[in-house]
Amino acid sequence: MSEHSVDRRDFLGTMGIGSLGAAVTGHLAAAAAAAAAEKPEPKWQPVSDRKIRCGIVGYGVCRFGAAFSFQDHPNVEIVAVSDLFPDRCAGLAKACRCEKTYESLEVLLQDPKIEAVFLATDAASHARHSITALQHGKHVMTAVPATLGSIEDAEQLFEAVKQSGLKYMMAETSSYRADCYAMRQVYAAGGFGRLVYAEGEYHHYLVGVLDSYKDWRRGMPPAWYPTHATAYYVGVTGKRLTAVSCQGFRGQQEAFLPGANRYNNPFSDEIALFQTSEGGSFRMCRTRSIHSLGAETGRVFGERGWMNGTTYQGAEKNLPNIDRPPLPPRVAEGGHGGSHGRLTHEFITAILENREPLVNIHEALAMTVPGIIAHQSALKDGETLKIPQFDTQT
Numbered sequence: 001m002s003e004h005s006v007d008r009r010d011f012l013g014t015m016g017i018g019s020l021g022a023a024v025t026g027h028l029a030a031a032a033a034a035a036a037a038e039k040p041e042p043k044w045q046p047v048s049d050r051k052i053r054c055g056i057v058g059y060g061v062c063r064f065g066a067a068f069s070f071q072d073h074p075n076v077e078i079v080a081v082s083d084l085f086p087d088r089c090a091g092l093a094k095a096c097r098c099e100k101t102y103e104s105l106e107v108l109l110q111d112p113k114i115e116a117v118f119l120a121t122d123a124a125s126h127a128r129h130s131i132t133a134l135q136h137g138k139h140v141m142t143a144v145p146a147t148l149g150s151i152e153d154a155e156q157l158f159e160a161v162k163q164s165g166l167k168y169m170m171a172e173t174s175s176y177r178a179d180c181y182a183m184r185q186v187y188a189a190g191g192f193g194r195l196v197y198a199e200g201e202y203h204h205y206l207v208g209v210l211d212s213y214k215d216w217r218r219g220m221p222p223a224w225y226p227t228h229a230t231a232y233y234v235g236v237t238g239k240r241l242t243a244v245s246c247q248g249f250r251g252q253q254e255a256f257l258p259g260a261n262r263y264n265n266p267f268s269d270e271i272a273l274f275q276t277s278e279g280g281s282f283r284m285c286r287t288r289s290i291h292s293l294g295a296e297t298g299r300v301f302g303e304r305g306w307m308n309g310t311t312y313q314g315a316e317k318n319l320p321n322i323d324r325p326p327l328p329p330r331v332a333e334g335g336h337g338g339s340h341g342r343l344t345h346e347f348i349t350a351i352l353e354n355r356e357p358l359v360n361i362h363e364a365l366a367m368t369v370p371g372i373i374a375h376q377s378a379l380k381d382g383e384t385l386k387i388p389q390f391d392t393q394t
């Protein structure tokens with residue numbers, strides 16, 4: 001345990017109170033543990049009593065429409081829900097405790113009462129659905145990725161957000177995992193300096209193909225779904241991935257055999273090395289074939305310190321609070337490392353405070369587009385390719 005270790009919950013959780021004495025010695029450690037144990041849990045403070053009138057769309061295989069606690073947020077009224085399949089639509093309505101349903105997103109968007117939508121629709125439709133919703137004057141939170149494999153869609157989405165002046169947020173779950181959140185606070189406080197190297201991973205071992213609307217998952221290029229991994233650079237630093245060389249692995253699963261998918265994609269796994277705008281490197285693993293491995297995680301290594309999990313090692317003595325802020329009562333932390341409720345809370349609070357949400361269009365495209373270019377590089381045997389940027393920040 002380093003003297004600069006900052007994660008109280010991790011520390012107590014992994015070591016156990018009873019084994020503290022074996023791990024650290026002397027009064028200082030005991031005093032620190034006592035102070036930590038006495039520290040009162042911070043309470044959520046409302047910023048407004050206004051309720052944002054929301055529409056929720058999509059209740060597919062992951063049942064994501066009801067998984068983000070919109071229905072339990074004190075600043076949300078769910079006006080209506082939708083899914084193309086009537087049974088899913090009814091299930092979503094029940095889970096959201098909402099009576100009004102529409103047969104499609106497109107019809108739901110005509111409802112003038114609705115101010116904001118959560119799009120838990122198929123990934124292939126995210127960009128188009130987001131653009132349409134923005135054009136109907138609705139704020140948008142969308143499941144990841146912002147766009148599936150299309151730079152043209154990314155450009156159109158970027159323009160649509162700019163034109164609308166509305167809030168757009170991509171619900172990248174890694175952004176609110178405890179480790180990524182902690183890394184972001186420490187980075188902002190200068191605890192890492194510039195990152196020499198970072199790594200992000202989304203491993204998802206699968207035998208066969210997970211079901212999806214119109215089968216968008218079958219044979220999808222893995223790097224087109226990069227955001228759980230790229231969040232461990234972009235979502236920590238706010239900096240950019242500027243160029244990439246990527247290698248593809250030709251797995252033996254049926255969906256990746258020649259002619260077996262609509263994407264003409266031969267790769268079940270893609271490993272990319274990126275250049276960063278800080279002059280460092282970032283390595284992304286997007287795998288499906290590594291036996292029994294499932295993980296969404298990352299690590300960062302800087303000139304002044306490094307972090308794996310929520311434990312800081314480094315030169316900075318004056319570390320910030322790395323505990324994630326409290327949620328309103330009844331809003332569940334939810335899945336993917338307790339990120340779901342936090343993403344909803346961030347989106348709703350950004351509307352209430354009229355500010356940019358954490359994963360706005362700039363950050364969303366900075367996490368999504370590098371994967372599209374990585375796949376292009378893999379198809380060219382790892383040729384280094386430049387990554388288009390959707391803002392001036394590099």
Ligand SMILES: NC(=O)c1ccc[n+]([C@@H]2O[C@H](COP(=O)([O-])OP(=O)(O)OC[C@H]3O[C@@H](n4cnc5c(N)ncnc54)[C@H](O)[C@@H]3O)[C@@H](O)[C@H]2O)c1
Pocket residue numbers: 057058059060061062063064082083084085088103104105106120121122123124125143144145171172173211212213214336
């Ligand atoms: N960790 C994460 O962030 C994470 C994890 C899992 C899934 N996801 C994302 O969540 C989303 C949903 O995943 P899924 O597996 O449930 O998808 P899915 O393909 O199984 O279901 C999509 C649903 O959207 C509905 N839909 C599509 N177009 C519609 C329209 N015009 N109007 C109304 N409904 C429409 C379909 O009927 C379908 O039920 C995906 O985009 C996926 O990428 C993210």
